[in-house]
Each structure stands twice: as C-alpha cells, then as structure tokens.
Amino acid sequence: MTIIQDLAPPPEVEVRPRAVGRRERWQLRLPLLPALIYTIVVTQIPFLVTLWYSFQSYFWNTPAPAHFTGLSNYKTVFTNPAFRGSLVRSVVMTVTAVIVAMILGVFFAILLDRKFLGRSIVRTLIITPFLVMPVAAALVWAGPMLDPNFGLVNYLLQPFGVHHVAWLSSHALGSVILVMIWQWTPFMMLIVLAGLQSQPSDTLEAAKVDGAGAWATFGELTLPHLRPYIELGILLGSIYLVNVFDAVKAMTQGGPGTATTNLPYYLYEQVNNAFDIGGAAATGVVTVILTIIVATFALRMFARVFQFEEAGV
Amino acid sequence: MTAVLVRDREPAGLRLRRVSGQVGWGILAWVVGIAFFLPVLWMLLTAFKPESAAQTWPPKFIFTPTLAQFRLVFSGWGPYVTHSLIATTVSTLLVLALGVPAAYALSVHPVPHWRDGLFFFISTKMLPIVAAIGPLYVLALKTHLLDSIWVLIILYTAMNLPVAIWLIRSFMLEVPKEMLEAAELDGAGRIREMTEVIMPVISPGLVSTALICVIFAWNELFLALNLTVTNAATLPMFLISSVPQEGLYLAHLSAAATVASVPVIIIGWIAQRSLVRGLSMGAIK
Amino acid sequence: MAGVKFVSASRVYAKDAPPAVDALDLDIKDGEFMVLVGPSGSGKTTALRMLAGLEPLDGGRVEIGEKDVTFVPPKDRDIAMVFQNYALYPSKTVAENMGFALKMQGVHKDERARRVREAARLLDLDDQLLGRKPKALSGGQRQRVAMGRAIVREPRVFLMDEPLSNLDAKLRVQTRSQIAELQRRLGITTVYVTHDQVEAMTMGHRVAVLAGGHLQQVDTPRHLYDNPVNQFVAGFIGSPAMNLQTVPLTEGGARLAGTTLPLPASVRTAAGQAGLKEIVLGIRPEHMHLADGTGPLAGEVMLVEELGADALLHVRLAEDHNLVVARTEGRKPPAPGQQVTFAVQPDDIFAFHPETGARLAG
Numbered sequence: 001m002t003i004i005q006d007l008a009p010p011p012e013v014e015v016r017p018r019a020v021g022r023r024e025r026w027q028l029r030l031p032l033l034p035a036l037i038y039t040i041v042v043t044q045i046p047f048l049v050t051l052w053y054s055f056q057s058y059f060w061n062t063p064a065p066a067h068f069t070g071l072s073n074y075k076t077v078f079t080n081p082a083f084r085g086s087l088v089r090s091v092v093m094t095v096t097a098v099i100v101a102m103i104l105g106v107f108f109a110i111l112l113d114r115k116f117l118g119r120s121i122v123r124t125l126i127i128t129p130f131l132v133m134p135v136a137a138a139l140v141w142a143g144p145m146l147d148p149n150f151g152l153v154n155y156l157l158q159p160f161g162v163h164h165v166a167w168l169s170s171h172a173l174g175s176v177i178l179v180m181i182w183q184w185t186p187f188m189m190l191i192v193l194a195g196l197q198s199q200p201s202d203t204l205e206a207a208k209v210d211g212a213g214a215w216a217t218f219g220e221l222t223l224p225h226l227r228p229y230i231e232l233g234i235l236l237g238s239i240y241l242v243n244v245f246d247a248v249k250a251m252t253q254g255g256p257g258t259a260t261t262n263l264p265y266y267l268y269e270q271v272n273n274a275f276d277i278g279g280a281a282a283t284g285v286v287t288v289i290l291t292i293i294v295a296t297f298a299l300r301m302f303a304r305v306f307q308f309e310e311a312g313v
Numbered sequence: 314m315t316a317v318l319v320r321d322r323e324p325a326g327l328r329l330r331r332v333s334g335q336v337g338w339g340i341l342a343w344v345v346g347i348a349f350f351l352p353v354l355w356m357l358l359t360a361f362k363p364e365s366a367a368q369t370w371p372p373k374f375i376f377t378p379t380l381a382q383f384r385l386v387f388s389g390w391g392p393y394v395t396h397s398l399i400a401t402t403v404s405t406l407l408v409l410a411l412g413v414p415a416a417y418a419l420s421v422h423p424v425p426h427w428r429d430g431l432f433f434f435i436s437t438k439m440l441p442i443v444a445a446i447g448p449l450y451v452l453a454l455k456t457h458l459l460d461s462i463w464v465l466i467i468l469y470t471a472m473n474l475p476v477a478i479w480l481i482r483s484f485m486l487e488v489p490k491e492m493l494e495a496a497e498l499d500g501a502g503r504i505r506e507m508t509e510v511i512m513p514v515i516s517p518g519l520v521s522t523a524l525i526c527v528i529f530a531w532n533e534l535f536l537a538l539n540l541t542v543t544n545a546a547t548l549p550m551f552l553i554s555s556v557p558q559e560g561l562y563l564a565h566l567s568a569a570a571t572v573a574s575v576p577v578i579i580i581g582w583i584a585q586r587s588l589v590r591g592l593s594m595g596a597i598k
Numbered sequence: 599m600a601g602v603k604f605v606s607a608s609r610v611y612a613k614d615a616p617p618a619v620d621a622l623d624l625d626i627k628d629g630e631f632m633v634l635v636g637p638s639g640s641g642k643t644t645a646l647r648m649l650a651g652l653e654p655l656d657g658g659r660v661e662i663g664e665k666d667v668t669f670v671p672p673k674d675r676d677i678a679m680v681f682q683n684y685a686l687y688p689s690k691t692v693a694e695n696m697g698f699a700l701k702m703q704g705v706h707k708d709e710r711a712r713r714v715r716e717a718a719r720l721l722d723l724d725d726q727l728l729g730r731k732p733k734a735l736s737g738g739q740r741q742r743v744a745m746g747r748a749i750v751r752e753p754r755v756f757l758m759d760e761p762l763s764n765l766d767a768k769l770r771v772q773t774r775s776q777i778a779e780l781q782r783r784l785g786i787t788t789v790y791v792t793h794d795q796v797e798a799m800t801m802g803h804r805v806a807v808l809a810g811g812h813l814q815q816v817d818t819p820r821h822l823y824d825n826p827v828n829q830f831v832a833g834f835i836g837s838p839a840m841n842l843q844t845v846p847l848t849e850g851g852a853r854l855a856g857t858t859l860p861l862p863a864s865v866r867t868a869a870g871q872a873g874l875k876e877i878v879l880g881i882r883p884e885h886m887h888l889a890d891g892t893g894p895l896a897g898e899v900m901l902v903e904e905l906g907a908d909a910l911l912h913v914r915l916a917e918d919h920n921l922v923v924a925r926t927e928g929r930k931p932p933a934p935g936q937q938v939t940f941a942v943q944p945d946d947i948f949a950f951h952p953e954t955g956a957r958l959a960g
Contacts, residue, residue: 025425027503028418028422028423028424028425029418029424030414030418031414031415031417031418032414032415032418032419032424032430034410034411034414034415035411035412035414035415035434035474035478036415036430036433038411038470038471038474039433039434039437039471039474039475042467042468042470042471043437043440043442043471045452046445046448046449046452047440047444047445049445049448049449049451049452050444050445050447050448052448053447053448053451058451060451108345108349111338111341111342111345112342114338116335116338116339116342117339118339118343119342121346122342122343122345122346123346123585124582124585125346125347125349125350126345126346126349126350127581127585127588128350128353128578128581128582129349129350129352129353130581131528131574131577131578131580131581131582132353132356132570132574132577132578133531133532133548133549133552133570133573133574133577134532134534135532135534135549135552135553136356136549136552136569136570136571136573136574137352137570137574139552139553139566139570140352140355140356140359140566140567140570141352143561143563143566143567144355144356144359144367144372144563144566144567145352145355147561147563149368149370150367150368150369150370150372150561150563151372152351152352152355152372155370155371155372182349182352185349187592190585190588190589190592191589191592191593191597194589194597194598195597200683200685202681202682202683202685203685203686203687203688205652205679205681205685206679206681206685206686206687206747207687207698208651208652208671208672208673209650209651209652209672209673209677209678209679209699210673210698210699210702210747210751211673211699211702211703212673212698212702213673213702216702220687220690220698221687221689224689224690225688225689229597232593232596232597236592236593236594239438239439242441243441243442243443245443245534245535246534246535246549249534249538249553250552250553263441263443264441264443264535267443267444267446267447268443268446268535268538268539270447271446271447271450271539272539276447277447277448277450277451280446280447280448281447281448283444284443284444284445284446284447284448285444287441287443287444288440288441288444291439291440291441291444292440295436295439295440298439322659322668322669323669324669327669
C-alpha cells in the first residue's frame with residue numbers, strides 16, 4: 001500500500017563536535033610509524049655514516065684507523081677522470097637504453113593490441129626476457145650468445161658478413177646496453193599496452209566515422225592518450241636502469257679498461273679493489289647530491305603522472 | 314532467414330586486403346615474439362647440452378640432450394638456494410607486516426601530510442643504495458652482520474618497502490567507501506575495520522605485492538655480492554661464481570641460469586597483470 | 599541528403615546463436631526522422647552500427663541514397679554519428695573535436711573554424727567553451743558538442759545512438775525538443791535509436807519497433823498507438839502500458855471480471871478459425887471509463903497514483919481478480935478500497951493471439 005504510517009519522531013541524538021584530539025592524531029600516525037622508523041633507520045643512517053666517512057681517510061686494507069682529512073676526498077672525486085667517465089657512461093647507458101626500450105615497447109604494444117592467432121602466447125614470449133634473473137641473462141648473453149667462437153649471434157650474423165666478432169671486447173658498451181634494452185623492453189611494452197587497452201573503443205569508432213585512417217588515429221588520438229603512460233615508463237625505467245649493476249659485473253667487469261664502468265660499478269670497484277672507504281664515501285655523497293637534483297625533477301613529474309591515476313583517466 | 318551470405322559478395326580486392334592484412338599482422342607478431350625470445354630459448358637448449366656440444370662451431374641445434382649440467386647445478390646450489398629462500402621469504406613477510414599498516418595510514422585514514430610521507434618513501438628508492446656501499450660494508454662489519462643472512466633481510470626489506478607501500482595503498486584505495494562506512498555504522502573500530510573489511514578485499518593485492526617483493530629480492534645481486542661471502546651467499550652469487558676465470562662452461566652456466574630464473578618466470582607468466590601493476594607501483598591497474 | 603534502406607540485413611554473432619538482427623527490411627525516406635525503438639537486446643543499436651559500417655553484415659545489404667554501401671568503410675558513407683557516451687576526443691578542445699572530421703577531409707583551417715562556430719551557435723554553445731577540453735564540460739554540454747561534431751559535417755545521414763540516456767530527466771525533455779527542432783530545420787535523414795518509447799513517440803516521423811532482432815512494426819506514432827500489429831507493440835507503446843490479460847472466450851465475446859465484453863464479429867471469426875479457447879485482451883488505461891456503479895466491469899481500487907492532471911487507479915477486478923490500470927480525472931479520484939465500475943467502448947478493445955501475439959484483426 002502507499003499509505004505510509006506516521007512513524008514516531010526520531011529519538012534525540014546528542015551531537016558531539018568531532019574535534020581531532022591528540023589521542024586521535026596519534027591513533028592515525030601509529031600504523032605508519034613502524035615502516036617509517038624502519039626506513040629512516042635503515043636508509044638514512046648509512047647515508048649519515050657515508051657522509052662522516054667522506055671526510056675521513058680510511059683504507060681498510062691498512063691497519064691505520066680512519067682519520068680526518070677534510071675535503072681531500074672530494075677534491076679527488078672532482079679531479080678524478082674515472083669518476084667523471086663513469087658518470088658520463090651511466091648517463092649514456094641509461095638514456096640510450098630507456099629511449100630504445102620505449103620505442104621498441106611502443107612498437108610491440110601496437111603489435112599486441114590487435115587480435116591474432118596465438119596472441120597470448122606471443123605476449124608471454126615477449127615478457128619472458130624481463131623475468132629472467134638479470135645476472136643470469138647477462139651471463140647467457142656474455143657466453144652462449146656473444147661468445148666470439150661459439151656464440152649464436154655470430155652464427156646468425158654470418159650471412160651479413162660478420163665473422164667471429166668478439167663483442168665484449170670491441171663493442172663492450174653496446175653489448176651491455178643491448179642486454180639492458182632486451183630486458184627492459186617488455187616492461188615498457190606492458191605499460192604502453194595498458195595504455196592502449198584503456199583507450200575507450202567508442203572514441204576510436206568516432207574517429208573511424210569522422211574519416212580518420214589508421215595513421216591519423218594513432219597520431220591524433222592514441223599518442224596523446226598514451227602520453228602519461230610513456231612518461232611513467234620513461235620515469236620508472238630510468239630509476240631502475242640507472243642502477244644497473246648485474247650486467248656490467250657479469251659481462252665485462254667494467255671493461256675493457258673502463259669502457260663499461262658505470263656509477264654503480266665504479267663505486268663497487270672503489271670499495272673492493274681500491275679498498276678506499278673514504279673515497280667511496282665521497283663518491284657516494286656526490287652521487288647522492290646529483291641524484292637528489294635529478295630526483296627533484298623526477299618527483300615533480302611523478303606527482304603529475306600519478307595524478308592521472310586519481311583523475312581516473 | 315539469411316539469404317546470400319554477405320561474405321560471398323565481398324569485392325575480391327577488399328577481401329584479399331583484409332585477410333592478408335590480418336594474416337600478415339599475425340605473422341609479424343610471431344616473428345618478433347620468437348626473435349625476442351630466442352636468447353631464452355638458446356639458454357634452455359644449451360642447458361641440456363653436454364659441454365662438448367655447447368662449444369662447437371657452428372652452434373648445434375640438434376644434439377643428444379643430457380641432464381648432467383642440471384645435476385651439477387643441483388649438487389652445488391644447496392646453501393645458495395637456501396639463503397635465497399630465507400632472505401626472500403623473511404624480507405617479504407617483514408615488508409608486508411610493516412607495509413600494510415603504513416599503507417593504511419596513507420590511504421584509508423590518512424595522516425596529515427600523507428603526501429609527504431609517500432614521497433619520502435619513494436625518494437629512498439631513488440637514492441642509489443650503491444652510493445653507501447662502502448660505509449655499509451663497514452657498518453655491517455662493526456655490527457657483526459657481515460656475511461649474515463640478516464644483513465640481506467634487513468636491506469631487502471628496506472629496498473622493497475616503498476614499492477609495497479605504494480602498491481598496497483593503491484589496492485586499499487579501491488575498497489569501496491560504502492563498505493567502510495557501513496562497517497563504521499556497525500560499530501567496527503580501526504582493528505576490526507582492517508581485519509574484517511579491508512584485508513579480505515585486498516588479499517589478492519597483497520599476493521601481487523608479495524610476488525613483486527619476491528621477484529626483486531630473489532634477483533638481487535649487488536648487496537649480496539658486497540656484503541656476503543659464504544655464509545649468506547645467495548643464488549645470484551652462485552651464478553657469478555659458476556663463471557670461473559679459467560675455461561668456458563657455457564652449458565653449465567646455461568643450466569644454472571635456467572634453474573635460477575624458473576621461479577620468477579613462472580610467477581611472471583601466471584601473474585602478468587599483477588606484474589604491470591606492481592612495477593608501476595600501483596599507477597597502472 | 600539521401601534515403602536509407604535495410605534490405606534483409608542480418609547480423610549473427612555466434613554460429614548457433616539467434617541473430618542479433620534478423621533479416622531487417624526497413625525503408626527510410628530522404629529527410630525522415632526514423633526512430634528505432636525496443637528493449638535492450640532488440641538489435642536496434644546493432645542495426646544502427648551496421649548502417650554506420652561499424653558492424654559487418656552477415657546477410658542482406660544496406661543502401662544509402664540508392665547505393666549499396668555494405669562494403670564501404672564508415673568514412674566514405676558520408677554519415678555522422680552521435681554516440682551514447684558521446685565519444686569525444688579527450689585530448690582535444692571542443693573546437694578541435696567538432697572540426698576533426700573536416701580536418702580529416704582536408705578542409706582549410708579558416709573554413710573549419712567558420713563551420714565550427716556556426717554549428718556551435720546552432721547548438722547554443724558559448725564561444726568560451728570552444729577552447730575547453732571535454733573533461734571540463736558538464737554532461738549536457740558534452741552532449742551538445744557530440745551533436746555539433748555531427749552537424750558540422752553536413753552529412754547525408756545522421757545516426758544517433760541513445761544520445762539522451764545519460765542526461766537527467768529535465769535536461770532530457772529539453773534536449774529532446776531541441777533535437778527534433780534541429781532536424782526539422784536541417785532536414786537531414788536521421789536514424790535515432792532509443793529504448794524510451796516516449797522519446798520515440800514524440801520525436802519520430804515514423805517509429806520502427808524492434809524486439810529480439812525482428813522488426814515488429816514500422817509506422818507513424820499515431821498508427822502504432824491506435825493500430826498495434828501485435829501484443830508486443832501494443833504493450834510497449836503507450837505509458838502507462840496497455841492492460842493485457844489472458845481471458846477465456848465465450849459466445850459473443852471475451853469474459854473479463856465476470857462480464858462478457860462484446861468482440862467484433864471479425865475478431866470472433868479469426869479466433870474461431872485459429873481454434874482458440876482464450877485470447878489476450880488489451881485495453882488502454884484511458885479507455886477504461888469510470889462509470890457510477892453502472893458499468894459492466896467491477897473492481898476494488900487498490901492504489902491511487904495522483905499525477906495532478908490525471909490519476910492512475912490500480913484496480914483489482916471482480917471474479918478473476920485481474921489487476922488493471924485505469925486513467926481518470928485528477929480532481930476527485932476514488933479512494934483506495936472503494937468499489938468502482940468501468941465501461942469500455944467495443945472499438946477500444948484489442949484482441950491478440952495468446953501464443954503468437956499477433957493481433958486478431960477486425
């Protein structure tokens with residue numbers, strides 16, 4: 001029936017103003033504290049210690065204890081061509097690998113965006129390089145793939161006039177970059193593919209009706225839509241790639257000479273070969289400062305890119 | 314009903330272009346896929362070769378397979394895989410234990426300045442741990458943690474915590490607000506809200522997060538190499554050491570590489586979508 | 599400007615599944631506003647998409663302006679489409695959205711801008727909106743941009759896929775009349791899909807009712823209302839819906855609420871020829887006239903819906919306890935619980951075959 005009985009008037013409720021009291025505030029903060037304290041202790045203390053040691057002269061292959069040397073370590077860092085060289089190489093390796101991996105990633109994503117027979121298998125094949133343990137991948141490339149005498153690559157390139165090239169000697173940097181690209185292209189592809197698949201299909205249909213061909217649709221609609229995804233891929237990829245160590249260690253050990261020594265490997269050598277804790281510390285501090293500068297831009301970009309997650313694009 | 318099939322009326326030129334376009338696309342994709350996968354295939358193949366068959370010119374595709382390399386790997390990998398398993402599992406559990414409450418405090422009932430908190434965590438990921446490796450070594454030495462599984466556990470936890478927090482937070486943000494409000498109306502306090510509303514909803518997300526942490530910890534080489542020698546050496550170090558200075562052991566290292574990579578490959582194949590989400594720290598769903 | 603023809607057009611999705619559109623034959627005249635209406639799954643959207651070239655045909659053909667366009671890609675059909683969710687290009691401004699098709703045709707920048715401004719004026723879109731992106735617009739504004747994008751092209755045919763369904767009720771009514779007015783002004787052949795029969799009745803020159811992939815009836819709104827060809831159309835068109843009851847046949851008529859309602863001889867003959875013992879009786883609510891206790895149909899008022907100008911009475915009839923709806927004057931309707939009687943004109947009674955739903959005709 002539509003006849004609504006008159007309900008008794010609602011009981012009187014006391015309305016207390018919701019002030020966020022001290023206790024409440026701590027209740028909010030408490031869950032965060034363990035992770036926060038843990039991270040601060042484990043990450044900041046080593047950096048403070050690094051800072052301290054950067055002003056010390058300390059070689060741990062000698063019995064002499066650490067003693068204060070002021071800024072001499074820093075002077076060494078800035079005058080040492082090896083440090084500058086490793087910095088340049090890091091930038092070259094990272095930028096090249098990120099750009100090529102992203103271009104390939106976009107190409108692969110476009111390939112996988114259309115239905116064809118066995119599409120999920122091909123997708124699985126393409127992402128597998130990313131899943132191989134990095135040091136394992138590097139070793140496999142260094143050995144069975146690029147070996148001058150027994151490697152598969154030399155065999156496959158024979159028809160193109162390539163004869164028993166010692167890739168890790170003559171094209172060391174390129175080989176390392178190649179492995180970086182090989183491992184990280186799937187990462188870029190997955191991100192771009194997510195972007196392609198999130199494009200609303202009716203927009204693409206509207207473009208069809210409006211007379212846009214495949215190229216026009218890609219340039220005018222798809223690329224702008226992919227922009228935040230590409231930015232995210234480049235950003236995250238750079239963060240991961242600038243720290244690559246495994247490939248250098250496993251393939252070339254920084255060589256020949258210093259041809260493939262990037263920053264992480266340079267620091268590793270300082271500690272393990274030069275036994276120079278003070279020097280390594282100073283290098284570390286300089287690295288951190290440089291990273292902070294770059295990271296400030298990166299963080300701002302991060303914030304913008306992550307906003308699209310909140311806007312629900 | 315339907316009279317003449319439309320397909321039969323399709324102009325020949327159009328049909329040819331359409332079908333060849335579809336087939337061509339598929340062929341291109343397969344060629345690209347196989348070419349890209351080739352090194353992995355080669356790794357798998359070489360792992361089953363006797364060393365003599367691995368060092369030939371031209372490289373052999375047909376040979377008598379053997380499990381000798383794998384037997385070698387399994388006979389030598391014992392302590393290494395144990396250390397890897399311990400370091401990975403314990404650090405992942407720690408990450409979840411610390412990360413879930415932290416993500417909660419940064420999403421469902423955010424603390425003031427929660428944005429700063431989030432960015433603090435991500436900034437630790439941006440600062441290269443490699444920069445502090447020297448002093449870290451000395452620290453580990455002084456605290457008697459050098460070459461102990463605990464130094465790895467501690468550092469892996471710190472390494473994965475930021476990713477986990479961002480990721481778990483993204484899952485918590487997906488819990489429908491109405492669910493939380495209904496629980497609040499039913500009188501659920503913070504703990505009950507967490508255990509009875511949030512955890513059940515995000516449990517697949519926690520699995521994804523755990524998988525990402527496992528992948529990163531399992532594959533980690535730099536810290537293990539610098540801070541452990543024998544008592545806590547992990548699988549990546551086993552691989553490095555299987556490349557002796559003298560002699561070439563292509564088949565053996567292929568077997569070792571295969572064995573070391575299989576767990577992560579399987580995880581990645583099964584949880585592909587979680588992989589994307591985890592790697593982008595929750596940005597891409 | 600051109601006419602549109604569906605000739606035995608079919609679309610089948612899965613091999614053994616019933617067709618989404620089954621041999622549709624529909625002839626739309628040049629300049630006509632044709633509405634395709636039906637419940638979800640009726641095939642109306644699929645038919646529209648076949649016309650657009652977004653769905654392939656599995657049988658028959660589609661013609662625009664006397665030419666077979668079955669294999670012609672959408673962009674060469676000279677059509678424009680308004681999508682249900684508007685499908686605006688998110689990375690482009692309103693002006694760029696509206697001018698996109700012209701850009702694809704190679705129209706010069708200035709000419710594009712002129713036509714965009716003209717269309718914007720026609721649709722009451724402010725100049726300042728032209729520089730905004732879709733996410734900065736309200737639902738109603740987006741809808742108008744979607745329409746503007748179609749208008750700018752000056753196509754031969756407009757296709758509209760439920761363009762009003764995402765608007766709130768008031769805006770919907772407003773925009774409805776604007777669209778009808780616009781079509782009258784521009785005179786472009788329009789095929790309009792909706793599930794809302796009120797929209798269909800108020801906007802279309804002719805309305806095609808679809809159900810289950812089949813065309814039920816195509817006619818002017820008036821004829822659809824007065825002369826439904828089967829039970830589905832009768833029950834679908836008109837709000838509130840026609841009262842439909844399965845009732846037994848007797849000598850001279852059909853038995854409802856303990857009375858025999860007379861049926862025309864032709865209907866009785868048709869029923870007899872089909873060997874029917876019962877029929878589905880249809881009476882529209884406004885044809886149930888309140889009689890002061892003297893009418894043949896008696897019942898008890900269960901619920902009164904007061905609409906202001908009218909009132910709808912939900913009545914439980916005597917004897918067979920069938921529930922019917924009657925429309926009456928809004929001033930002083932009977933109260934719930936009251937006993938009332940109704941009279942019905944014989945001409946206002948419809949009879950349908952209880953199995954096929956076909957109208958037993960007079």
